[in-house]
Amino acid sequence: MRALTLALMTATASPALAAPCGGDFGSWVAAMKAEAVAAGETPATVDAFFAGANPDPRVLKADRAQGVFRKxxxxxxxxxxxKDRLQKGIANASRYGDIFARAEKDYGVSRGILLAFWAFETDFGAVQGDFNTRNALVTLAHDCRRPDLFQPQVLAAIQMHGLGEFDLDTTGAWAGEIGMVQMLPGDILRLGVDGDGDGLVTLKTSAPDAILSGARLLQSHGWRAGEPWLQEVILPDSFDWELxxxxTQLAAEQWAAMGVQVRSGVVANGLPASILLPQGRKGPAFLAYPNYSVLFNWNKSFVYVTTAAYFATRLMGAEPYRAGNPDPALPVAQMKALQQKLAALGHDVGQIDGILGASTxxxxxxxxxxxGLPADAWPTADLLERL
Incomplete structure (x- = not known):
């Protein structure tokens, strides 16, 4: 279900772009062909890759509208x-138990996290996207919004095509990610793992390849082996919400000394952690460890990452969260108005998009x-009125 959040954009390093964005598409293709040949690809491979390539207006429409993250x-x-997704996750954990054991041994990544992203990205491979991947990549590389991110992905796809690992009718997410865990060509080339031993890295059809490649990707972003990522906690009534x-990070045992109680397991003494309130002091509360922040390299959306991290704990046996009774979320129009007021006060809230991200x-x-309000970072109608 990937909506692009610049997460897996660690493509092959590229100097100044050789193909100017925008303008005539044919001229842009010619410039990209020259760049690919200069990078070592054969003219025949390059010509074959671009034969029949066309911009896809649906891709640009999807790129401009990611309202799901306003929830x-x-x-x-x-x-x-x-319940169905949880049961499928548990079943896949058993079915591919030896592969998850390899992921944990070789890359230090928990099966819970890998199962969560596998579930959310493609429903365990069942829904991988119906956008032609080549056309999606060339559309975004030709567009002037992020050509520096996508032109290297086109070059990576050309290289994969030459290796026999990228068919021109390959389909996937609108932003060019491929396979069960939705990775971009540059990441597949750099970090893809042949998990089933067939000599190829095929993330669309091979669960072992997808699982191990996803694990290696997270390891490359700094995942810390053997450490937790998220624990639900209960906070005392007297808690200082400004913390x-x-x-704000303190050692886990310092939070415990303040009366913070984990609902299951024990606090990870010695590890830094933050108190996370996704919907303010009246909603669920979590301890977020360093591995939680690593997940933003997969997806930049706060709500997506927090949901995936929480689902991973459920897959590892944690109880359902205590939902509480948080104040209602602001409608999009009011959230935009709040962001405008905050920006006028000198705060950096990023784009005025109605999404409650980290900066907002x-x-x-x-x-x-x-x-003088409870400083739990959850915007309310009262706060908007006071501003």
Whole structure:
């Protein structure tokens, strides 16, 4: 279900772009062909790759509209996590137990995390996207929004095509990701693993390849072997809400000394952690460890990452979260109005898009503190009115 969040864009390094974005598509293709040949690809391979390639307007439409991430954590998590998906996850953990054991041994990545992303990206391979991958990549590489990210992906796809690992009718997500765990060509070339021993890395059809490649990707982003990522906690009524948020870290045992209680397991003594309140002090609360932040290299959306991290704990045996009774989420129009007010006050909230991302949360918490409100980083109608 990937919506592009610049997560897997670690493609082959590229100097100044050889193919100017925008303008005549045929001229752009000619420039890209020259760049690919200069990089070592044969003219025949390059010509074959671009034969019949066309921009896809559906890709640009999808790129401009990612409203799913405007949902609150409770809405988003309840829409993605079902009894059926949980049961499928447990079944796949058993079916590919030896592969997950390899992922944990070789790359240090928990099966829970890999299962969660496998579930959310493609429903365990069942829904991998119907966009022609080549056309999606050339569309985004020709577009002037992020050519520096996508032109190297086109070059990587050409290289994969020459290796026999990229068919021109390959389909996937609108942003060019391929396979069961939705990786971009540059990442597949750099980090893909032949998990089934057939001599190829085929993430569309091979679960072992997809699982191990995803594990290696997370390891490359700094995943810490043997460490937790998220634990649900219960906070005391007297808790200082200004201490919540990812920009405040204390040792896990320090949080415990303040009365923070984990609902299952024990706190990971010695590890830094933050108190995470996806929907403020009246909703679920979590301890977020360093591995939680690593997941933003997979997807930049706060609500997506938090939901995946939570689902991974469920797959590893954690209880369902205590939903609580948080204040209602602001509608999109009000959230945009809030972001505009915060920006006018000098806060960096990024794009005015109605999405409660990390920078908007930080700004909300600062204004809550200034106004003497509970500083839990959850925007309310009261806060909007006061601003």
């Amino acid at each position: 609150s954590f409770l809405e988003f998590s309840q829409s993605l996590i079902s 919540t948020g990812l920009d 949360r930080i700004a909300v918490q600062k204004e809550q503190t200034r106004l």
